[in-house]
Amino acid sequence: MSNHSDKYYVPAQSPWPIVGAFSLFLIALGAGTTVAKIHQSGDPGWGKIVLIIGIISVLLMMFGWFRDQVKESMSGMYNAQLGRSYRQGMIWFIFSEVMFFCAFFGALFYARILSVPWLGGADNNAMTHEVLWPAFEVIWPLIKTPDGTETTAMGWGGLPLINTLILLASSVTLHYAHVGLEKNKRTQLTLLLAATVAFGCVFLGLQVLEYMHAYQDMDLKLDSGIYGNTFYLLTGFHGMHVTMGTLFLIVMLLRVMKGHFSPDNHFAFQAASWYWHFVDVVWLGLFIFVYII
Structure with missing residues (x-):
């Protein structure tokens, strides 16, 4: 950061915040519509088009x-005070991301620790067991839905283990890049x-292969009960964050x-490094609580 100016730099009005907000709205609308229409008729319909437009808009916003x-x-407009603001902003951003994943981990733990035992009659909930799901077995992963649909749990070996090693290696290479x-x-x-x-690109490619294997060979889908829901929501949102982190690192x-x-002047690189290490830590939690335990 340049220290030549004692004044706090105020940027000119920018169109990018509203463009980003509208793009995220399109992504949410397109994704929700696509999932709903696929579930109803197998055809994503116009939701897929809206989703693609939203993704392209986000990429354009990020580039601009x-x-x-x-x-x-590079014009030397920033000073030390603005540098501190950037650091505080990045810290709060990562904190918000921590809370985001805590919500999904909380849903996973609630299902495993409370809901599943209750359905099995624990804590004097015998009537819950008999009325809602008489033949229910208290096991996790819950690979059978109330309508009798069965799926297969994703093991921790193979692609998940390889991806874990890849992300761990990427943290090491990024750390020593920072040292350099x-x-x-x-x-x-x-x-x-x-x-x-x-490493980030390879991770994403292997995750695509994992999803293809889950859908085609294991019949593990987003509608495969609470296990399928939590599996795809946690790993899918993490994959989205890896994609964003990889784009940051490419820049x-x-x-x-x-x-x-x-x-002495590389906070942008440092911020990208913080974000990537955060993504790696989240994956370790996913690997332990979603794949292994």
Whole structure:
């Protein structure tokens, strides 16, 4: 951050916040409509088109906003006070993401620790057991729905384990890329950051293969009871965050290749690093509580 100005920098009015808000609305509308129509008739209908438009709009918004931020930073418009604001903003953003995943983990734990035992007659809920689901067995994962539909639980070996190792490796490469930046070792920075981006892309590719295997071979779908719901919501939202994190790192890589950042001025890189390490920690929780236990 430049310290030449003692005044707090106030950016010009920007269209990107409202564009981003509208894009997220389109994504929510398109995704909800697509899921509902597929469940009803098997055809996503117009929901798929709205979803695609929303995703494209978000990408355009990110490109434009990043471009404006880079121009402002490289023009020396920022000072130390604004730098502290950026750090506080990023900390609060990651905190909000922590709360987001806590809500989904809370739903998972509520189902496993409270709902499933109650359906089995625990805590003097014998009538609940007899009325709602007489033949219910207290097991997790709950691979059988009340209508008799059965699915298969996703094991922790194979692709999930490989993806865990990939994300752990990506945290290591990103850490040492950051070390290279702090020591002004540009080759180390560039190569290890590129490796981190590659790990992120491989993770996403393997998750797509995992979902294809789950749908086609295991009959594990979003409507496969509470287990299918929690599995896809947790891993799907995490995959979305990995996608966002990979895009952040790609932007950082392009900036590094253009000679941006220095040992004393690289908060954008640091913010992307914080976000990526957060995504890795969330996956470790997912791997333990969704796949193993």
